[in-house]
Each structure stands twice: as C-alpha cells, then as structure tokens.
Amino acid sequence: MSNKIYINGISSISAQPQEVFLGVDPVEYSTNIIPAISPDYKAFIPARSLRRMSKVVKMGISAARTALLDASVPMPNAIITGTGEGCKQDTELFLEALLRQEEALLSPTAFIQSTHNTVGGQIALYLKCTGYNSTYSQVSASVEAALIDGMMQFLEHPEYKSVLVGGVDEVSKTISSFLYLDKQLKQEEVSNLQLFKEHSEGSITSEGAHFFSLSSERSSSTYATLQAVTVFQASNAEAVEAEMIQFLVDNEMPVAKLDLVILGNNGDSRFDYFYAHLQEEVLNETAQIAYKHLVGDYNTVSGYALWLACSIFRMGKTSSIFKLNKKEVQSPKSILIYNQYLGRDHSFILLKSI
Amino acid sequence: MNDLHTELKLSIIEQLNLEEFSVEDIDNNDPLFGDGLGLDSIDALELIVLLEKDYGIKLTDPDQGKEIFSSINQMASFIEAHRTK
Structure with missing residues (x-):
C-alpha cells in the first residue's frame, strides 16, 4: 500500500466566515467567549433530528458531512472524533436539573447526549456507518490524537479507502466561564483583533468543528x-x-x-x-x-x-x-x-x- | 380546549424542543407518535418524566404509555383521573 495519507475533503465551522481566508474583513468580537457562526443546519440535518441536538452535535454532523461531500465520499471506513470538553451544553443542562430537582426526575435526553462520544455516535447514526468509531478527549491534543489514530487505521487496514477525522468543541454558559478562574481567559473583555497587542495574561475562547476526509488514495480533490x-x-x-x-x-x-x-x-x-x-x-x-x-x-x-x-x-x-x-x-x-x-x-x- | 390540554401542549413543545410547532398546530386527537408529531422512544421517556414531575403520576407499567401517550386527549383524561398534584 501507499504509505501516504491524503487529505481529500475539508470543512470548517468557526467564529469567522471562511471567506476571511480570501481577504474578506474578519468579524470583530468584544467578548472573550465567542460563539461560532452557525451554518444553516437544516441543509445538513433533518428538522426533526435537529430539535434534540446541542450546538456541538449540529456543528459536528454538518462539518463531517461537508468534508465527506468535498471528498465525494458517501461512506467512510471509520469515524474518529476529537473533542476536548465534549457536550458541555447538555452536561450543564443535566447538572443544573440535577441540582434543581434534587437528583430526581431528570431529562433522559440531556443525560444521553452529555457524553463526549455523542458527536461521533450521531455522525455514525446519520451516515448509517457501522465502521470503527472512536472519540479522543486529550485536551489540546484531541485533534492530533484523532489524526494519529486515523493514520494508524490505514496501516492496520490496507483495504481502507477513507477515514473521517475531525475535532469539535462548543462553548457553554457556565463551564466556559470557569476559564476566567485560572486566567485562561483575559480578565478584561478584549477585541479579538487586538489580541496580540494586549500583553496580559489569558486569551479568548470560542468553539468550532473541523473535519477531514483522509484517504490512502490521491484524488482530484486532494489538498495535501x-x-x-x-x-x-x-x-x-x-x-x-x-x-x-x-x-x-x-x-x-x-x-x-x-x-x-x-x-x-x-x-x-x-x-x-x-x-x-x-x-x-x-x-x-x-x-x-x-x-x-x-x-x-x-x-x-x-x-x-x-x-x-x-x-x-x-x-x-x-x-x-x-x-x-x-x-x-x-x-x-x-x-x-x-x-x-x-x-x-x-x-x-x-x-x-x- | 380546556387549560390542561393547552398546558400539556406547551409542556410537550418546550420539553421536547418542538420548535416548529405551536399549540394551534397540535390537534387534541393527533397521534403523538408515528405520523402525528413524530415522537420516538426517547420522547416517551421524557413524557414519563413529565407526568411524574408535573402531575405526580408514576407509571409502573411501561405498556401503559402506548395508550396514555396516544394523543393529547388521552393524556389529559389520564392525568385528570390520576393526578396527585
């Protein structure tokens, strides 16, 4: 087999429009916790399924589908997802209800969807993909861990043509604000476009989803x-x-x-x-x-x-x-x-x- | 339509995130599962929780749910007969 791994499809959901890359003016934010710009999720996910999904799941499925479409891959051999903090919004919903209702009569939906592997599982359900499915939650190395596994899948399974690999994280009302406590976020609200001129402790945070269709074969859509x-x-x-x-x-x-x-x-x-x-x-x-x-x-x-x-x-x-x-x-x-x-x-x- | 019917519809819309539905869209005799609202088994669990949390009704036999959750009218009748709060 070829030992080269080709990136044949890509996708990005972030706090900026993709056209920034082409020179379009970037969006300026004046808050340290920045939401991603949502695509039209209904273009990717049936409306009846959308109602139960938190933003991380919607971003993940939309980005996964976009990367596969970009690579003209209808069904990957494997799905590998990286997420540092998983489904924070549903985790918050569940924990808040746990406190409010004294640990009784809790919503099953928020519980089911509060686990880190919800995104990878939902992508597989959506695609009806029964292949290898794994989620890596290694903090800042989550995407990298997923990529390393993706590369190893091709070594272990020479017959594999396509492995979908990506990373996704979301912000949430309470858990994201914890980053102020250990100064991972700047204590004063700043403009993102002035970030490198602040010379102070901390940074700004956001959310997003990025997926890549990896292949052992070069195609007309190969990027790198x-x-x-x-x-x-x-x-x-x-x-x-x-x-x-x-x-x-x-x-x-x-x-x-x-x-x-x-x-x-x-x-x-x-x-x-x-x-x-x-x-x-x-x-x-x-x-x-x-x-x-x-x-x-x-x-x-x-x-x-x-x-x-x-x-x-x-x-x-x-x-x-x-x-x-x-x-x-x-x-x-x-x-x-x-x-x-x-x-x-x-x-x-x-x-x-x- | 009495207040309980409206209350139930509002609770179901909110609890199940049926953003595309309003109270007026749900007929009292519409099936909640299948062709009607299109609810599924996870929604059934949510409705069981809703019955206990809002009306103090604890379902002990899961098979009861099929009949009770067949429509808003059926749910309202069951709640009126068994509610403890």
Missing part, C-alpha cells in the same frame, strides 16, 4: 499529504525547539526548506514565549502566520489550523490578517503547524503539497 503528527510535553522553549528539529529531521524536512509555519499564539503573556522563541530563532527565515486572534483558543482549534493549511495549499496564498512576519510565500510546498497549551502540552503537524 498528511506527513506526520506528534504530541509531547515540554516545559521550556529550548526543549520545544529541539523536539521540532528532531521531528523535521525524522520527516526529512530541513528547516530551511520549510515554507510556512502556522503558530498557535493566543496572546497569553505567560506562554506566548514558546512561539516567540521559535519565531525569533530557528524559524526566523520562515513565513509565519497565526489564527487564534480570529477564531479564539479552544482544545480542538488546531483543526482550524489544519483547515487553514489545506486552504493555503489549494489557493497558494493567504490573507494578510493571518501574517506574523513579512516573509512572503507563494504556493508553499510544506507547512508546519505548532500548537501548545499552557506551556505544557505541545503538538506538531507536518503537511506537504501534492
């Missing part, structure tokens, strides 16, 4: 090859730099040949030095872009970075709103995505053009 994914823990920027260099060596990609890096800068003055170190040192000559000032930071936001990378491969360029430095790159051949969470959990995703 998924070369490698890794997750690791490190507590200082030098260790991250060493990991990055080794990761690139392992994948025969000299730093000098890396065309573009997508960084997860989120404006948190406590941890953005992890990115700054790479920006100023080893990646100094590489074009650098960021995205969390547009779509916020949440556990599966690296799905947006992956969608962005695929879109850049397709279009050969991106809008200036993403750029962190003045290095220009046209039609990149290679893109590295680096994300970190609270200076502890780090990930790299390496992509190449076809």
Whole structure:
C-alpha cells in the first residue's frame, strides 16, 4: 500500500466566515467567549433530528458531512472524533436539573447526549456507518490524537479507502466561564483583533468543528499529504525547539526548506514565549502566520489550523490578517503547524503539497 | 380546549424542543407518535418524566404509555383521573 495519507475533503465551522481566508474583513468580537457562526443546519440535518441536538452535535454532523461531500465520499471506513470538553451544553443542562430537582426526575435526553462520544455516535447514526468509531478527549491534543489514530487505521487496514477525522468543541454558559478562574481567559473583555497587542495574561475562547476526509488514495480533490503528527510535553522553549528539529529531521524536512509555519499564539503573556522563541530563532527565515486572534483558543482549534493549511495549499496564498512576519510565500510546498497549551502540552503537524 | 390540554401542549413543545410547532398546530386527537408529531422512544421517556414531575403520576407499567401517550386527549383524561398534584 501507499504509505501516504491524503487529505481529500475539508470543512470548517468557526467564529469567522471562511471567506476571511480570501481577504474578506474578519468579524470583530468584544467578548472573550465567542460563539461560532452557525451554518444553516437544516441543509445538513433533518428538522426533526435537529430539535434534540446541542450546538456541538449540529456543528459536528454538518462539518463531517461537508468534508465527506468535498471528498465525494458517501461512506467512510471509520469515524474518529476529537473533542476536548465534549457536550458541555447538555452536561450543564443535566447538572443544573440535577441540582434543581434534587437528583430526581431528570431529562433522559440531556443525560444521553452529555457524553463526549455523542458527536461521533450521531455522525455514525446519520451516515448509517457501522465502521470503527472512536472519540479522543486529550485536551489540546484531541485533534492530533484523532489524526494519529486515523493514520494508524490505514496501516492496520490496507483495504481502507477513507477515514473521517475531525475535532469539535462548543462553548457553554457556565463551564466556559470557569476559564476566567485560572486566567485562561483575559480578565478584561478584549477585541479579538487586538489580541496580540494586549500583553496580559489569558486569551479568548470560542468553539468550532473541523473535519477531514483522509484517504490512502490521491484524488482530484486532494489538498495535501498528511506527513506526520506528534504530541509531547515540554516545559521550556529550548526543549520545544529541539523536539521540532528532531521531528523535521525524522520527516526529512530541513528547516530551511520549510515554507510556512502556522503558530498557535493566543496572546497569553505567560506562554506566548514558546512561539516567540521559535519565531525569533530557528524559524526566523520562515513565513509565519497565526489564527487564534480570529477564531479564539479552544482544545480542538488546531483543526482550524489544519483547515487553514489545506486552504493555503489549494489557493497558494493567504490573507494578510493571518501574517506574523513579512516573509512572503507563494504556493508553499510544506507547512508546519505548532500548537501548545499552557506551556505544557505541545503538538506538531507536518503537511506537504501534492 | 380546556387549560390542561393547552398546558400539556406547551409542556410537550418546550420539553421536547418542538420548535416548529405551536399549540394551534397540535390537534387534541393527533397521534403523538408515528405520523402525528413524530415522537420516538426517547420522547416517551421524557413524557414519563413529565407526568411524574408535573402531575405526580408514576407509571409502573411501561405498556401503559402506548395508550396514555396516544394523543393529547388521552393524556389529559389520564392525568385528570390520576393526578396527585
């Protein structure tokens, strides 16, 4: 079998319209908890089914279906979902009722749909897909864990043609606001477009869904090859730099040949030095872009970075709103995505053009 | 239509998130499951909870539900005969 993994279909639901990538003005928010822009869910999900679904499920099914349509795949061999915090809205509904009604007479719907694997299960039910179905909830590495499993599925099942992989998270009224308590959210409400100028603790958060149709076969819709994914823990920027260099060596990609890096800068003055170190040192000559000032930071936001990378491969360029430095790159051949969470959990995703 | 019928319709619309329905859309004799409102087995569980929470009626025999939940009229009659609150 070919050991290449192709990304043949992509989708994104986020706090920004997809056209931002093409230069359309981004939406400016003045709150630190930002909702995603909902598509017309009725175009993807029967109205009778919609009534029972929280936003995370609606976003997940819509994004999953869009990615499969993009790849012209009617039925994937497997569905692998990443979600950092799962179905928060239904969890809140259930827990609030639990308190209000003194643990009696609780709604079964909120309970049934409060588990993390609800999204993956609902996608399978919608598609009538009885193949492998797994959900990864590894905080900020949830999308990466799902991608690694997706790559391993092709190794274990050479007959597989398509694996649907994605990440989805939602905001909720109470649980999302807990992020203020340990200063993961900035204590003052800020404009998302000024995020990198704030120089204060914390960031902004949001929600979204990003799905990808992976395949062992190249097609007319192929965006890129998924070369490698890794997750690791490190507590200082030098260790991250060493990991990055080794990761690139392992994948025969000299730093000098890396065309573009997508960084997860989120404006948190406590941890953005992890990115700054790479920006100023080893990646100094590489074009650098960021995205969390547009779509916020949440556990599966690296799905947006992956969608962005695929879109850049397709279009050969991106809008200036993403750029962190003045290095220009046209039609990149290679893109590295680096994300970190609270200076502890780090990930790299390496992509190449076809 | 008496107040209980309206109250039941409002409760069902709210509890089951039937956003596309209003009270006027639901006839007292419409079947709640199948071709009528199109409710399913999870909705049946919600209705059992609703009976106990709002009217103090605890269904001990699940088969009773088929008859009780067949229409708004049937539900209202059962509630009037058995309610404890």
